[in-house]
Amino acid sequence: MTVLLVSVGGAGGAVLRYLIDRRVQRSHDSAFPWGTLTVNVLGSALLGLLAGWALTGAEPGALHTLLGTGLCGALTTFSTFGYETVRLLTERARLYAVANVAVTVLAGFGAAATGLLIASALPG
Amino acid sequence: MPRRHHPRWDILLAIAAGGALGSLARYGLAVVFPHPRGAFATSTLLANLAGCLLIGCLMVTITDLAQPHRLLRPFLGIGLLGGFTTFSTYVLDSADSVLAGRPGLALLYAAVSVLGSLGLVVTGMLGTRALLRLVTARRRRST
Numbered sequence: 345m346t347v348l349l350v351s352v353g354g355a356g357g358a359v360l361r362y363l364i365d366r367r368v369q370r371s372h373d374s375a376f377p378w379g380t381l382t383v384n385v386l387g388s389a390l391l392g393l394l395a396g397w398a399l400t401g402a403e404p405g406a407l408h409t410l411l412g413t414g415l416c417g418a419l420t421t422f423s424t425f426g427y428e429t430v431r432l433l434t435e436r437a438r439l440y441a442v443a444n445v446a447v448t449v450l451a452g453f454g455a456a457a458t459g460l461l462i463a464s465a466l467p468g
Numbered sequence: 469m470p471r472r473h474h475p476r477w478d479i480l481l482a483i484a485a486g487g488a489l490g491s492l493a494r495y496g497l498a499v500v501f502p503h504p505r506g507a508f509a510t511s512t513l514l515a516n517l518a519g520c521l522l523i524g525c526l527m528v529t530i531t532d533l534a535q536p537h538r539l540l541r542p543f544l545g546i547g548l549l550g551g552f553t554t555f556s557t558y559v560l561d562s563a564d565s566v567l568a569g570r571p572g573l574a575l576l577y578a579a580v581s582v583l584g585s586l587g588l589v590v591t592g593m594l595g596t597r598a599l600l601r602l603v604t605a606r607r608r609r610s611t
């Protein structure tokens with residue numbers, strides 16, 4: 345059952361990442377990887393919400409496997425984030441590379457914290 | 469909106485299949501290397517580091533291939549490695565360490581993940597480039 349939930353969530357998350365990344369990147373004519381930033385922040389916020397919900401003891405474990413491990417895990421990515429940062433570095437867009445790391449990490453942590461706080465503030 | 473903006477179904481299918489396999493592999497690592505909440509998340513770190521090394525290898529290989537199969541990058545890069553590595557769990561693992569009263573550990577984990585990943589992307593790219601150059605040189609000598 346767990347294997348099925350992780351696979352379905354992972355498949356959905358990966359497709360969602362591709363579609364969101366395409367849409368965001370198309371509307372920004374920039375070398376900055378806005379698409380990857382968007383999915384990473386979105387996924388961190390969603391996982392933060394789930395984690396906050398779990399702290400109240402109300403969240404079912406199956407939902408966390410499907411949405412947390414599967415969907416959020418595949419929606420967000422470290423490999424593309426790393427590759428795009430290195431590509432910016434080698435293309436001599438050093439400022440963009442440093443900004444990409446700083447903004448992704450800070451926005452990711454901020455989004456997760458916001459999700460956690462919102463979920464724990466909701467009546468369980 | 470012009471029709472050409474719609475992604476092809478076979479690309480989406482390749483991404484979905486890769487995403488499912490990559491997520492399962494990451495879940496498998498978490499089963500093999502479990503960690504209590506707030507402790508150092510070895511499995512997430514391993515997945516992210518290995519995924520970054522592999523994407524470095526993959527991207528150099530794809531650029532070097534004369535005619536890479538058009539589903540190779542969607543399946544392996546976006547699907548498999550994208551599903552294998554994760555940013556959201558990395559963030560939540562660090563947050564858990566802070567909540568458990570171990571901010572130093574969170575900072576160490578956060579920094580090692582980012583710096584290690586960037587270093588391994590570069591290692592993967594340089595290593596693959598050197599290997600491909602070696603293979604081409606050897607092939608040229610033997611013909």
